[in-house]
Ligand code: VGL
């Protein structure tokens with residue numbers, strides 16, 4: 001697989017939550033999750049080769065996180081820190097220069113966007129990043145939130161829909177519309 005994009009040094013590729021628990025066999029499995037891996041690996045390759053920044057976020061919850069259903073939250077137990085389900089997908093190739101970002105690590109709050117509580121916006125600005133390219137899981141949850149926040153943070157934002165999969169596929173048209181309304185470009 002090859003990337004169709006021409007990355008520049010002022011670009012950042014954000015790979016959102018490509019973790020075992022969000023892929024087939026995981027605790028919060030999303031249909032089509034694993035199938036994204038070869039294409040995302042190709043994007044990571046192309047971005048690094050062009051001198052762009054690559055960021056991989058992970059959902060990284062404490063045991064008893066507030067988003068889990070036994071605490072009244074909307075989700076089954078998933079992506080608990082240091083458990084196998086929280087690991088990046090085993091076939092995802094993350095060279096050393098990829099920046100790892102952990103999110104939703106506080107007990108009492110969920111954080112869907114890779115920018116939320118991580119300092120990622122300031123980090124990207126320090127590196128003079130102008131455009132962010134977003135893909136990964138889940139399209140309708142953390143990818144959606146990350147794209148909207150990238151727009152709010154003032155980055156030119158491109159969403160790679162073919163390299164993303166939704167927990168609820170019925171939500172895709174709404175998510176796409178909201179991203180476009182926020183100023184993002186959607187690449188299908
Ligand atoms: C996510 C549900 C719960 C995601 C995280 O990464 O999209 N979804 N926590």
Ligand code: ZN
Nearest residue numbers: 059067079104
């Ligand atoms: Zn979560």
